[in-house]
Amino acid sequence: MKAAIIAAGQGERLQRAGVPKPLVKVAGVPLIDHTLNAIRAAGLHQVACIINQQSAAVAEHCAAITDLSLTFVHRTTPSSMESLFTLAPYLLDDAFLLLTVDAIVAPFAVRDFVRAAQMRSDAAGVLAVSTFIDDEKPLRVTCGVDGRVTAIGESAGDSPSITAGFYVFRPTIFAEIAAARAARFTALRQFLAHLVARGYRLFGERVPKSVDVDRPEDVATAEAFIRSGYTA
DSSP states (O other), X not given: OEEEEEEOOOOTTTOBTTBOGGGOEETTEXXXXXXXXXXXXXXXXXXXXXXXXXXXXXXHHHTTOOSSEEEEEEOOOSSHHHHHHHHGGGSSSSOEEEXXXXXXXXXXXXXXXXXXXXXXXXXXXXXXXXXXOOOSSOOBEEEOTTSBEEEEGGGGTTOXXXXXXXXXXXXXXXXXXXXXXXXXXXXXXXXXXXXXXXXXXXXXXXXXOEEEOOSHHHHHHHHHHHHTTSOO
């Protein structure tokens, strides 16, 4: 299994003195390093990461890392969905772990999630879901008793479960790229809802709390979470 990181967002609200979002420090550590630590904990070594064309400093920062095989794609995309599609050529041979660079999560939670997702051999995708909500636009998810996702986004209503910012997918989902673009989807959440509507077998796997770092005030929340040992 490979890992993929979406880190191509502009992050205007979080940027500090021109520092790209992936290099914004949380608890003294850049966001990208938190993400790479989670990948290590999951036992993965090959990583494809998309960064925008103004974020060459991210690749430079990671240049000294030798225990992971890192491939950076420099491209500014209009959405996380298009960032995922851009990474598709690097992810066609096996299931992959997908993470967003702004999700702070306990490394052991990612490890356990990957193990659980690997047990779902019949799944096109497994979504990490949580009941902790501290997000301006949470992506709500409804799952059946077997864990299969039955609704996502607006159709999930006021479900207490939301996506936690990381996923395991099989490359079969890339068969829907043309359809997603034809439908003019503008966000990854729309693509996920499309997969459910098309009958792809997506499952939700419960994970502990994660913190989405989008705003300056989120940094303090994430730092308190880390200081607590990822428990509070």
